Amino acid sequence: MPDKISIPVECKLSSAEQSRSMDSNTINEFGIDGFTLMExxxxxxxxQIKKLQxxxxxxxxxxxKGNNAGDALAAARYLINDTRHNATFFFVLGDDDLSPDAGTNLSLLHKLKNFGADIEFIKDLQDLDEQEFDYVIDGIFGTGLNSDLRGNLPNIxxxxxxxxxxxxSMDIPSGLHADTGQILGSCIKADYTFTFGSNKIGLHWKDSRKYTGEVVFCNLPFPSTYREWDAVLINQKLVNSIPVIERTARHKYDGGVVHIMAGSEGLTGAAMMAAKSAWKQGAGAVFLYAPKALLPTYxxxxxxxxKIGVGNDSDTIFKKKxxxxxxxxxxxxxxxxxxxPGIGRSSDTGACLVSVLKEQEGPTILDADALSFWENIESSDIPMAQKRKWLLTPHIGEATNYLGAEFKNDYERFKWAQNFSNQSKVSLLIKGNPTFVSLRDGNNFITGYDTFIFSRAGFGDVLSGALAANISISQNVELATVSSLYSAYRRSQEFGESESFGPEHLL
Incomplete structure (x- = not known):
């Protein structure tokens, strides 16, 4: 996947297969052995546990039995040696036939026990008094798990x-699918997940958060040439690593020009929100096209x-003419x-939009009601070179109703967005919790924070205006998308949870 903007390694989200490939290549080709990586x-x-405990x-x-157990056993050794912890071990499937590195770590623990370390091995959890320990380490299964837990494992x-x-949890909560975030019958509910070497994509779906707790990335020396990722996590770490969007211009039309086709009778608020947002974001000039009957409102x-009025004084919607x-x-x-935003779904409005799009050679954002005309837009003779500059910004309902989306969970929604972008040759931002971005010839992004607060009316209009301004100023869709999404979240955090936060507070 291309790395067009500076992306911190912990923000690169990898599949289980990619994670295993990076690990294997580092061991077998680069020459850092598996035991060293485990250490x-x-x-x-x-x-991290020392800081917390x-x-x-x-x-x-x-x-x-696998290397996930090896990670837990090795971590125990460090805690025993360096932090004066004592440790109790329970092997859910017995302690024979462990992976080679896990077996080595178990033998080292036996040596520490012989040296006098406070180490105990138990055969059952049911009669264990939890007052005897301060924390629990989950080292049962790693990223290789892809079927439901069986036997006594769900009870454990x-x-x-x-x-x-x-x-x-070591690397991933046991029972969580590393890609889909699906619960495989039963799953550990972790307070913290320490993910090793690569940040696993399955940790960052909405439903996964109930089981991962706080995800802490623990880097490993994988050479950059072996790094692979499916998506990029939008968080403060990423935002700190990218340039700030600032407009430098000689006059108002020198960069930062935004043209807005929005609003219709009864839906003028959406146009106002989008226009105010583009201006607030620093656009040099914002043009709002409006049917003439609506001009007094604006x-x-x-x-x-x-403001540029179109048509005659009685027109309340856009028409082809x-x-x-x-x-x-x-x-x-x-x-x-x-x-x-608020453009309405009249067939005449759709004809007007298609006519404009045929000659619009610059970047274009299609949002809200414009997406209802997607079938007509897609079947028109608009050159593919122009479509490559488009960004579609549906919420989940619009993606389903207008773009033919079908998905049952976040993983399927993410994959659908990738496929839609590839097949239609456009970029896509699909709102939701989390929000996904699939950029044509660029990275895929996932918001690494709760976006529920933005699910109310008006926030989408503000986002579209900010996107338009930032794209116009920066001429970089990746940078503009990340900045627009995260700046709204940062503002919501500054506003405070005790107050009623609305889209007007972003303007």
Whole structure:
């Protein structure tokens, strides 16, 4: 996947297959052996646990048979040696036939026990008194799990989840599918997940958050040439690594020009929100095209916006004959076109939009009602070179109703967005919790924060206006998309949870 903007390694979200490939190539081609990688992962996790728990504590380590168990066993050794912890171990499937590196770590723990370390091995969890330990380490299964837990394993998971002590999962909560986030019968509910080497994409779906707790990335020395990822996590770490969008221009039409086709009778609020947002975001000039009957509504509320009436004084919707004045003005003052907020779904409006799109050679954002005309737009003779500059911004309902989307969960929604972008040759931002972005010839993005607060009316209009301004100023869709999405979240955090946060607070 291309790395067009500077992306911190912890923001690169990988599939289980990609994670295994990076690990395997680092071991077999680059020459860092698996035991060394396990040591690095375990020491990093142990350091985090030390910060959270302090010294002289007791840990319960629940282990499987593979390298996930090896991570837990090695972490225990660091905690015993360096932090004066004592440790109790339970192997859910017995301690024979462990993976080679896990077996080595178990033998090292036996040596520490012989040296006098406070280490105990138990055969059952049911009679264990949780007052005997301060925390639990989940080292049962890693990213290789792809079928439901069987036998007594669901009961063991249920028992662990019943404990009141903090639970720390090694790499991924046992029972969570590393790609889809699906719960495989039963799943550990972690307070923290220490993910090693690569940040797993399945940790970041909405439903996964109930099981992952806080995800802490523990880096491993995978060479950059082996790094692979499916998506990029939008968070403060990513935003800190990218340039700030700032307009530098000689006059108002020198960069930062936004053209907005929005609003119709009864839906003027959407146009106002989008226009105010584009202006607030720093656009040099914002043109709002409006059926003439609506102009009085805008005149008193949008003093900074250049308003261009189309049609006659009785027109309340866009009509095909209005397209010429819009096309002419865009041609004279080239910039980003935003079409859709509150535009209505009249067939005449759709014909006007298609006519404008045929001659719009610059970046274009299709939002809200504009998406209802997608079938007509797609079947028109608009050159593919122009469509490559488009960004579609549906919410989930619009994606389903207008774009033919079908999905049952976040993973399927993410995959649908990728496929739609590839097949239609456009970029796509699909709102939801989380929000996904699939950029044509670019990265895929996932918001790494709760976007539920933005699910109310008006926020989508504000976002579309911010996107239009930022794309026009930066000429970089990746940078503009990340900045627009995260700036709204950052503003919501500054506003405070105790107050009623609305789209007007972003303007």
């Amino acid at each position: 690095l992962a375990a020491s990093s996790a142990a350091e 302090g010294t002289g504590k007791s840990g319960l380590f629940i282990c499987g 998971v249920q028992r662990i989840n019943s404990f009141s002590k903090p639970v720390y 005149e008193s509320t949008l003093p900074n916006i250049i 209005h397209a010429e004045i819009i096309k002419r003005n865009i041609h004279n003052k080239q910039g980003v076109l935003l079409a859709g």
